[in-house]
Amino acid sequence: MNAITSDRSLPPLADHSCPSPSALSPYYEKGDQLREKHQRSNMASGRCFERWALDLLPLQSKEAVLDAGCGWGRFSWPLVEKYGLASIGVTCCDSSYGMLRTAAKEAARRGHSPQFIAADILSLPFPAGSFDGAMANHVLYHLSDIRDGIRELARVLRQEGWLLATTNSDEVSVPVLEYHYAALDELGIDYSRESSSPFSMENGRQLLESSFEVVHTFYFEDETLYHSADEFLASYMTIGRYRNLLARAEVSREAKEGLPRLVRQKAEETIREHGVLCSPVRIGAFVCSEPTE
Numbered sequence: 001m002n003a004i005t006s007d008r009s010l011p012p013l014a015d016h017s018c019p020s021p022s023a024l025s026p027y028y029e030k031g032d033q034l035r036e037k038h039q040r041s042n043m044a045s046g047r048c049f050e051r052w053a054l055d056l057l058p059l060q061s062k063e064a065v066l067d068a069g070c071g072w073g074r075f076s077w078p079l080v081e082k083y084g085l086a087s088i089g090v091t092c093c094d095s096s097y098g099m100l101r102t103a104a105k106e107a108a109r110r111g112h113s114p115q116f117i118a119a120d121i122l123s124l125p126f127p128a129g130s131f132d133g134a135m136a137n138h139v140l141y142h143l144s145d146i147r148d149g150i151r152e153l154a155r156v157l158r159q160e161g162w163l164l165a166t167t168n169s170d171e172v173s174v175p176v177l178e179y180h181y182a183a184l185d186e187l188g189i190d191y192s193r194e195s196s197s198p199f200s201m202e203n204g205r206q207l208l209e210s211s212f213e214v215v216h217t218f219y220f221e222d223e224t225l226y227h228s229a230d231e232f233l234a235s236y237m238t239i240g241r242y243r244n245l246l247a248r249a250e251v252s253r254e255a256k257e258g259l260p261r262l263v264r265q266k267a268e269e270t271i272r273e274h275g276v277l278c279s280p281v282r283i284g285a286f287v288c289s290e291p292t293e
């Protein structure tokens with residue numbers, strides 16, 4: 001089945017002047033890789049990050065919730081399946097049409113009917129006070145103006161509304177990125193590496209406090225374990241930094257082929273030495289209330 005045929009079965013996607021697809025990272029042009037990445041990240045403790053974060057919220061079944069920068073919808077579906085919200089009350093918004101198509105297919109597969117809207121968080125197409133709750137999970141670091149995006153999220157909330165914003169900590173170094181950058185160095189491939197994230201567990205609270213009176217911080221610490229180099233490589237091949245590199249026209253085919261080979265080799269060396277490759281997880285959530293906009 002080609003893409004056009006399968007798209008016919010999807011609900012119409014409302015379009016509200018979101019950026020052209022070229023403004024987005026190639027990784028976000030479709031949702032399949034992101035979904036596979038999330039489905040592969042099993043915590044050693046058996047906990048589920050999405051459930052842990054949603055459990056922090058005062059969720060009620062009749063609420064209208066916005067999932068801003070929804071991706072393939074990993075936070076939207078539990079709202080319906082585990083917390084009893086009506087799917088019609090959930091609005092999935094993303095600036096990538098491809099990501100929304102993946103989310104819409106996922107919703108259809110699960111029998112849900114949320115609203116789908118293509119829009120930028122910096123300019124949400126909703127009147128003030130439209131939602132009881134909003135989520136901006138692992139997305140605020142992408143915005144060109146984070147304070148403006150947070151102000152926009154606060155604006156669309158009712159006075160008693162809440163915001164959930166999840167993100168990564170800057171205080172952890174994960175093997176998948178360390179091996180990636182070490183392999184780029186060995187292959188002589190140019191890259192730029194940010195020293196810190198523009199929206200992290202360390203700096204996020206201050207940014208959120210510009211539009212919310214109350215901001216609570218919660219850390220989620222765990223680890224993921226890899227018992228084989230192939231298992232690690234399969235995970236590596238779903239990350240944005242690797243997929244975006246494959247889209248770079250100036251990088252040679254040899255270098256693109258050499259990269260996963262080198263990453264796999266590094267994982268194999270660690271597993272040979274320690275019996276297992278242990279990747280620390282340090283991420284978390286901010287729960288905000290009393291919007292000031």
Ligand SMILES: C[S@@+](CC[C@H](N)C(=O)[O-])C[C@H]1O[C@@H](n2cnc3c(N)ncnc32)[C@H](O)[C@@H]1O
Pocket residue numbers: 024028034068069070071072073074075093094095096099119120121122136137138139142143
């Ligand atoms: C790392 S993914 C997170 C997806 C989802 N929230 C999750 O936690 O699984 C980031 C998502 O934000 C979307 N995105 C990036 N910039 C955006 C913007 N300015 N407005 C709306 N969505 C955006 C991307 O297309 C992508 O789907």
